[in-house]
Amino acid sequence: MTLPEEHMREALSLAKKGLLTTRPNPLVGCVITHRNKVIGRGWHERAGQNHAEVNAINDVHQRLGESAKSVLKESEMFVTLEPCSTFGKTAPCADAIRKHGIKKVYIASEDTSQDGFAIKEKNITIETGLLRDDAREINKGFFSRIERKRPFITAKMGIGLDGGIALASGESKWITSVQSREDVHKLRAINDAILTGVGTVLDDNPSLTSRDSGYDIDKVIQPLRVVIDRNNKLTGKEEVFSDDAETIVFSNGDYDVNTSVAENIEYKNLINVMRHLAEEKQINNLLVEAGSGIFDALLTENLIDCLILYQSPKILGKNRKTFSKLNQTDKKLSTMGFNIESIEHIGDDKKIIFKPNYS
Numbered sequence: 001m002t003l004p005e006e007h008m009r010e011a012l013s014l015a016k017k018g019l020l021t022t023r024p025n026p027l028v029g030c031v032i033t034h035r036n037k038v039i040g041r042g043w044h045e046r047a048g049q050n051h052a053e054v055n056a057i058n059d060v061h062q063r064l065g066e067s068a069k070s071v072l073k074e075s076e077m078f079v080t081l082e083p084c085s086t087f088g089k090t091a092p093c094a095d096a097i098r099k100h101g102i103k104k105v106y107i108a109s110e111d112t113s114q115d116g117f118a119i120k121e122k123n124i125t126i127e128t129g130l131l132r133d134d135a136r137e138i139n140k141g142f143f144s145r146i147e148r149k150r151p152f153i154t155a156k157m158g159i160g161l162d163g164g165i166a167l168a169s170g171e172s173k174w175i176t177s178v179q180s181r182e183d184v185h186k187l188r189a190i191n192d193a194i195l196t197g198v199g200t201v202l203d204d205n206p207s208l209t210s211r212d213s214g215y216d217i218d219k220v221i222q223p224l225r226v227v228i229d230r231n232n233k234l235t236g237k238e239e240v241f242s243d244d245a246e247t248i249v250f251s252n253g254d255y256d257v258n259t260s261v262a263e264n265i266e267y268k269n270l271i272n273v274m275r276h277l278a279e280e281k282q283i284n285n286l287l288v289e290a291g292s293g294i295f296d297a298l299l300t301e302n303l304i305d306c307l308i309l310y311q312s313p314k315i316l317g318k319n320r321k322t323f324s325k326l327n328q329t330d331k332k333l334s335t336m337g338f339n340i341e342s343i344e345h346i347g348d349d350k351k352i353i354f355k356p357n358y359s
Contacts, residue, residue: 051084149275151286155295167317198227203291232253292321312348
């Protein structure tokens with residue numbers, strides 16, 4: 001590994017420290033070097049606060065004191081996302097970089113949400129694309145919202161060996177192990193919103209909050225709860241309307257759900273739901289915890305980016321409910337392919353991560 005790659009990998013590692021606190025902003029890390037020695041580190045810690053570049057520059061000043069000014073003029077910066085060049089809640093990072101005379105900036109990934117520091121800047125040597133794929137991966141939700149106008153969508157299912165998600169009676173609790181359920185709480189914590197259908201709410205009455213994730217509870221921002229209720233079946237007394245998190249409902253118009261805890265939005269279709277979540281709620285990453293109806297509808301619209309199955313060594317048996325009924329009434333065999341990304345043992349279960357192959 002070359003020194004530039006090594007420094008950028010450290011910047012990527014720093015970026016991940018903001019995993020729970022930067023939404024809807026992207027994760028960004030920054031390393032500043034002088035003669036290949038690290039003299040400053042920073043990351044974007046919380047939305048509305050200093051960006052990674054400013055934190056790294058401040059770190060140099062804290063370390064070096066009066067000599068920081070001259071050293072920064074001979075330094076190089078490694079940043080995982082292109083520095084901002086416009087005013088938002090904070091001043092542009094581009095201004096801070098120019099002010100301190102940093103001579104070269106390595107940028108892992110361009111920021112397609114703005115005009116482009118890398119294109120406009122003429123007085124600083126800039127190199128883009130160093131570990132670009134890694135940088136885009138940690139911000140896949142941000143890039144999905146900006147470039148595709150929808151969140152990055154992960155669907156999660158707990159299943160038995162026979163693909164069942166519930167017994168014929170509808171009973172579905174505790175199919176998977178305690179360890180798998182704790183891992184789901186981690187998933188909830190790192191997603192900006194959770195989407196489910198009215199059937200799941202009425203059958204299981206979930207709260208859809210992150211509780212036993214193992215993360216610092218003070219840093220966990222509870223995900224927005226999103227419910228599809230096209231036939232207006234909810235009463236407002238369900239657990240998804242608790243005060244623990246915000247809830248919005250997509251329905252067929254006004255109905256008797258307590259509007260002090262639920263925002264009611266007219267349902268049109270799933271694509272419009274996703275666009276609303278991206279544009280109006282700034283949702284980068286969406287977790288889907290729903291039954292086969294919504295799961296199949298999302299697949300049909302090519303809206304699932306990642307599928308996570310927690311497979312328990314149990315058989316649910318005859319007349320079980322399955323996680324997908326896609327095209328089951330067709331006379332011809334219809335299949336959809338998935339690429340296996342990883343397989344991991346969690347407790348007695350297997351956690352299998354897939355990416356759909358829509359081609």
